[in-house]
Amino acid sequence: MVSSLDKEKKELALRLYQISAFKFGSYTLKSGEISPVYFDLRVIISYPDVMQKLTDCIYKFIEDKEIQCDQLCGVPYTALPLATLLSVKMRQPMLIRRKEAKSYGTKKLIEGKFQLEETCLIIEDVVTTGSSILETTKDLRNEGLVVEDAIVVVDRQQGGSQHLDKNGIKMHSLFTLPYLINVLKDDNKINEELAKTLNDYISKPIENSKPKMSRLQMSFTKRADIAKNEVAKTLFKIMELKKTNLCLAADVTKTDEILNLAESLGPYICVLKTHVDIIEDFNDDFIKSLKGLAEKHNFMLMEDRKFADIGNTVSLQFSKGVYKISEWTDLLTAHSLPGSGILKGLKSAMSNKNQLGIFLLAEMSSEGNLLSKEYSGQTMDMIKDFSDIVAGIVAQTPNLIDDAGLIQLSPGCRLEESGDDFGQKYNTPEYIINEKGGDIAVVGRGIIESKNPVEVAKTYRDRLWAAYENRLNIN
Ligand code: 6AU
Numbered sequence: 273m274v275s276s277l278d279k280e281k282k283e284l285a286l287r288l289y290q291i292s293a294f295k296f297g298s299y300t301l302k303s304g305e306i307s308p309v310y311f312d313l314r315v316i317i318s319y320p321d322v323m324q325k326l327t328d329c330i331y332k333f334i335e336d337k338e339i340q341c342d343q344l345c346g347v348p349y350t351a352l353p354l355a356t357l358l359s360v361k362m363r364q365p366m367l368i369r370r371k372e373a374k375s376y377g378t379k380k381l382i383e384g385k386f387q388l389e390e391t392c393l394i395i396e397d398v399v400t401t402g403s404s405i406l407e408t409t410k411d412l413r414n415e416g417l418v419v420e421d422a423i424v425v426v427d428r429q430q431g432g433s434q435h436l437d438k439n440g441i442k443m444h445s446l447f448t449l450p451y452l453i454n455v456l457k458d459d460n461k462i463n464e465e466l467a468k469t470l471n472d473y474i475s476k477p478i479e480n481s482k483p484k485m486s487r488l489q490m491s492f493t494k495r496a497d498i499a500k501n502e503v504a505k506t507l508f509k510i511m512e513l514k515k516t517n518l519c520l521a522a523d524v525t526k527t528d529e530i531l532n533l534a535e536s537l538g539p540y541i542c543v544l545k546t547h548v549d550i551i552e553d554f555n556d557d558f559i560k561s562l563k564g565l566a567e568k569h570n571f572m573l574m575e576d577r578k579f580a581d582i583g584n585t586v587s588l589q590f591s592k593g594v595y596k597i598s599e600w601t602d603l604l605t606a607h608s609l610p611g612s613g614i615l616k617g618l619k620s621a622m623s624n625k626n627q628l629g630i631f632l633l634a635e636m637s638s639e640g641n642l643l644s645k646e647y648s649g650q651t652m653d654m655i656k657d658f659s660d661i662v663a664g665i666v667a668q669t670p671n672l673i674d675d676a677g678l679i680q681l682s683p684g685c686r687l688e689e690s691g692d693d694f695g696q697k698y699n700t701p702e703y704i705i706n707e708k709g710g711d712i713a714v715v716g717r718g719i720i721e722s723k724n725p726v727e728v729a730k731t732y733r734d735r736l737w738a739a740y741e742n743r744l745n746i747n
Contacts, residue, residue, distance in 0.1 A: 277329065280325065280329050281447070284326060285452055289461055293312060294426075295309070295310045296462065309473070316350075316354075323357060324357075326354065327354065327358055330395070333444070339421050339423075343365055344359050344366040346395045347394060350397040351425075352368065366384060369408050381646055386417060388416035389418060392419050396423070400428045400431075401431055409422075414645045420442060422443050424446070426446070453467050485676070492512045492740075498677035500677055501677070503602055503603060503663050504679055507572055507679065508679070510542050510572065511711075514539070514571075516733045516736070517705070517711060518732050520545065521576070523720065530551070542571055542572065543573070543574050563600060577589070577590075577606075586606070586617040590604070601628075605632075607633050612654050615654070618630060618661065619658070632655060632666070633665070634652060635665075635669060635672070637683045651665065665680055667709075671709070680709055682708050682710025682712070683713075684704070685701055687728075687732070698718070701713060715729075
């Protein structure tokens, strides 16, 4: 027996074809792949009857599948009006995910009222790899919402469902491409030959439509090729060559102490991180010696100055004064707080320096810090226009980085979970690499306050590197 939904679906499929919501020919997709079919559901807003029919069909489909939810959220933009109509029909509230957080006022990414742990059903028009649904899901989950189901109008059946499944989302598609081919063929809208071309196309595995590999699955060697920042490229290579992803925080106050650490621990680290403003006997010879040791043991220098002023001031702080940081450091930390002017300022002060790798603070390791999720997201947006000078971020969670060429530096590492008297929180090397997504772990007092810094540094190096190799295997 033909169910009423089935009859409505067939009518809707034919009407969608009539309004050119799908077309046949030769089309280049976003991925560069050539496809014989193209879906453009953006046109539906011009046909209120189609909007109505589609809403009714999705409504019945949700009922048939017995999907329960507290909220609805359409993936911007095409699915937004659909989600709105459904929300009214279902008498269920909806949320809107902004593509970019507002730069004024509340800076919210998700608009609408909700409670923690509420379930949110995603609505999407067309799915190829599922990456747009995942982007929306990431923001909803970051706000404490539960996302387990997504309704899509058309599934191109090119890996999207499996990709979403891996991320804990069950995809329910109203139409699949084979279903549409059958309906159109039965109604003589397409001939046998075209139906065959389309069926052949679907049956072929398509390289380009494979979901993008996450950085957590990729080796540092591979990521060196992708990195746009030259210093990050070199750092990836050093890490792989020396088999170390340990950064030493040389937080001591005498130049001799730093040089001793650099000499004895140099072979086991990829980066030596300084806070020059805590050094009591800073002088130019110290920098010369430190650079010499960095060269001898093949590690990079990072000045953890955490700049946070307007671009002009920061450019002076970076290149002038007693420390003339721009003349010697390879890597530098900065806050995104003042806006992108800080990156412009740093870039302008690089005039007598060829390369610099900036790490922007997206998250901090200390308890009660004020860097919100929105702030972290906006920091990632800021990086996009400065990929030549940004090497990565300082962060504590695994999903902020999309570009595998960026490096995540994660401080707050000790052999045992613990904390200090000032709110610093420590996790084990394995936790930092596997759960927090750190590529490089920063260790300070865990090494420098130990009885045998060399042996302890070796232990950190070994455990961090084993965790990285393990991460490649499990992801
Ligand atoms: O291992 P510790 O706690 O002795 O040292 C951690 C080092 C210190 C901090 O200034 C720095 O890491 N740090 C940073 C960085 C690197 O930017 C950010 C952060 O969120 N937490 C943190 O501890 O030198």
